[in-house]
Amino acid sequence: xxxxxxxxxxxxxxxxxxxxxxxxxxxxxxxxxxxxxxxxxxxxxxxxxxxxxxxxxxxxxxxxxxxxxxxxxxxxxxxxxxxxxxxxxxxxxxxxxxxxxxxxxxxxxxxxxxxxxxxxxxxxxxxxxxxxxxxxxxxxxxxxxxxxxxxxxxxxxxxxxxxxxxxxxxxxxxxxxxxxxxxxxxxxxxxxxxxxxxxxxxxxxxxxxxxxxxxxxxxxxxxxxxxxxxxxxxxxxxxx
Numbered sequence: 136x137x138x139x140x141x142x143x144x145x146x147x148x149x150x151x152x153x154x155x156x157x158x159x160x161x162x163x164x165x166x167x168x169x170x171x172x173x174x175x176x177x178x179x180x181x182x183x184x185x186x187x188x189x190x191x192x193x194x195x196x197x198x199x200x201x202x203x204x205x206x207x208x209x210x211x212x213x214x215x216x217x218x219x220x221x222x223x224x225x226x227x228x229x230x231x232x233x234x235x236x237x238x239x240x241x242x243x244x245x246x247x248x249x250x251x252x253x254x255x256x257x258x259x260x261x262x263x264x265x266x267x268x269x270x271x272x273x274x275x276x277x278x279x280x281x282x283x284x285x286x287x288x289x290x291x292x293x294x295x296x297x298x299x300x301x302x303x304x305x306x307x308x309x310x311x312x313x314x315x316x317x318x319x320x321x322x323x324x325x326x327x328x329x330x331x332x333x334x335x336x337x338x339x340x341x342x343x344x345x346x347x348x349x350x351x352x353x354x355x356x357x358x359x360x361x362x363x364x365x366x367x368x369x370x371x372x373x374x375x
Contacts, residue, residue, distance in 0.1 A: 163333035165297035168323025174219035190232035192351030295369035
């Protein structure tokens, strides 16, 4: 195990953490560096992936949704290995990518209660989840689902929210108000190679693995390089 210190003093006492990712790959892009640091310090980390990721290449004839969802799950397990996290510590909720339940619906409530049960079982001191105003509908929905689930936990764990698409697609209103959120920058330079390898493990999103859908999603190399900055940003709500 690497002997790496956590560069944020408030996180040094954490022993159990959960990261919630909207899609397979967001765990690596948004918080992969911090996950690697936590794992290297012996923190018990659980990664929960909300959606199946099956909507990234909707026009592929060779990679129908079920096949694509299976490979994206496998890619996530490979990615976590690069971050020092066993695939046994991954939970897949298999909600439909691009078609999450509506808030207040029976399906939403069932997903919320299921996530709450998983969080209760883990008893995390720290939860990482997508920024509540990240400019992607799935990210916002998963953040809202997670925040509702956390409301039922006692004691409530510390919550840090990570942006993924904020700098690419966000409007001024999407950024956090300093009066209500503080920004924490976590230096991750020592684990950048691990984070790079984790992102690259998502072959269906970074290569021509799915080659028969020219309109399908692919992570832009410029975006990937930005995600590999020597620090990760997190937003934390300020107690009123």
